[in-house]
Amino acid sequence: MYSEWRKGLKAAVPVIVGYVPIGLAFGILASQQGLTVGTVFLMSLIVYAGSSQFIAAAMMATGADAVSVISTTFLVNLRHLLMSASLSQHMKKFSTKLQSIISFGITDETFAVSGSYVQNNIATEGYFLGLHLASHGSWILSTVLGGIFVSRLTDTTKWGIDFALSAMFIGLLIMQLKDKKGLLVSLCAGVLSLILRINLNDNYNVIIAAVVAATIGVVTERWSK
Amino acid sequence: MEQIVFIILGMSIVTYLPRVLPIIVLSKTEAPEWFMRWLKYIPVAVLSALLVPEILVSENVVNLSLTNKNLLAAIPCFLIAYKTKNLFITVITGIIAMLILNLIFAYV
Numbered sequence A: 001m002y003s004e005w006r007k008g009l010k011a012a013v014p015v016i017v018g019y020v021p022i023g024l025a026f027g028i029l030a031s032q033q034g035l036t037v038g039t040v041f042l043m044s045l046i047v048y049a050g051s052s053q054f055i056a057a058a059m060m061a062t063g064a065d066a067v068s069v070i071s072t073t074f075l076v077n078l079r080h081l082l083m084s085a086s087l088s089q090h091m092k093k094f095s096t097k098l099q100s101i102i103s104f105g106i107t108d109e110t111f112a113v114s115g116s117y118v119q120n121n122i123a124t125e126g127y128f129l130g131l132h133l134a135s136h137g138s139w140i141l142s143t144v145l146g147g148i149f150v151s152r153l154t155d156t157t158k159w160g161i162d163f164a165l166s167a168m169f170i171g172l173l174i175m176q177l178k179d180k181k182g183l184l185v186s187l188c189a190g191v192l193s194l195i196l197r198i199n200l201n202d203n204y205n206v207i208i209a210a211v212v213a214a215t216i217g218v219v220t221e222r223w224s225k
Numbered sequence B: 001m002e003q004i005v006f007i008i009l010g011m012s013i014v015t016y017l018p019r020v021l022p023i024i025v026l027s028k029t030e031a032p033e034w035f036m037r038w039l040k041y042i043p044v045a046v047l048s049a050l051l052v053p054e055i056l057v058s059e060n061v062v063n064l065s066l067t068n069k070n071l072l073a074a075i076p077c078f079l080i081a082y083k084t085k086n087l088f089i090t091v092i093t094g095i096i097a098m099l100i101l102n103l104i105f106a107y108v
Helices: A002-011 A013-032 A037-046 A050-061 A066-077 A080-088 A096-105 A108-120 A125-149 A161-176 A180-200 A205-223 B002-026 B033-056 B069-084 B087-107
Strands: none
Touching: A002 A013, A002 A108, A002 A125, A013 A037, A013 A050, A013 A108, A013 A125, A013 A161, A013 B087, A037 A050, A037 A125, A037 B002, A050 A066, A050 A161, A050 B002, A066 A205, A066 B002, A066 B033, A080 A108, A080 B002, A080 B033, A096 A125, A096 B002, A108 A125, A161 B033, A161 B069, A161 B087, A180 A205, A180 B033, A205 B033, B033 B069, B069 B087
């Protein structure tokens, strides 16, 4: 049991290395946009989803209404469905209570680690808990530290940190583009989102563009068969 | 302030449901196959839909010129992401690229 926890903690190291700069950047940006350190802590504790936290902070700063922030968050984080679905096949023996605790810690990064681990190993309770707790802890800590430091680094736009989110999106996107159909979906979503953003001037461009583009992906799969 | 806490609670619920439901349900049953394929495209679609306006739009107009710092900083990010497939290095590249662009733009 103890050694399984250790395996999980060890597996968390690359996740933590990725989280710290992004977490610091989130804390700084969120504070600049008027969120308190307490709010940053609460968001990192109970939402715990990097890109949606950046988006929510930016949307709140522009005065977006609760419904559009929450629905955008829902759509941005809907991708966890697939990760959860994929992990479900390796958690059949866990109790429902344990499943509901472990599933809280599913992120792009922890899934990248655990999703490949379970292909060749039997995933245990200790492995998942170690990986998820260490990753979540580092996210909370780095975002809060970023929020505290903001008073010392008042104009962080000079530091280039404001581009961290776009850079993270680029990195995640490139890693997920594996074939022509993915590229087609990506282009459709990007162009549609751009058109909607300019013409509608609200925050629903992401939701509409992503749903339409994913549907185009499934439909073209049918045609190409 | 209360409004923000309300938003965060809402975000928490809508984020947790897609994380927890498939594990609870699918460890007992199977999802339709077409839905799993649709879901497979969601990450790429959402990331692209977020990224493109972020990089190309400034002050509500599409800016494809050399005055668009976000577009310029994105170029090395794409190259490094493609070469290294490493999220951390890509983020650092983006920050450094933007830092350099900020310095250049301040003196030009």
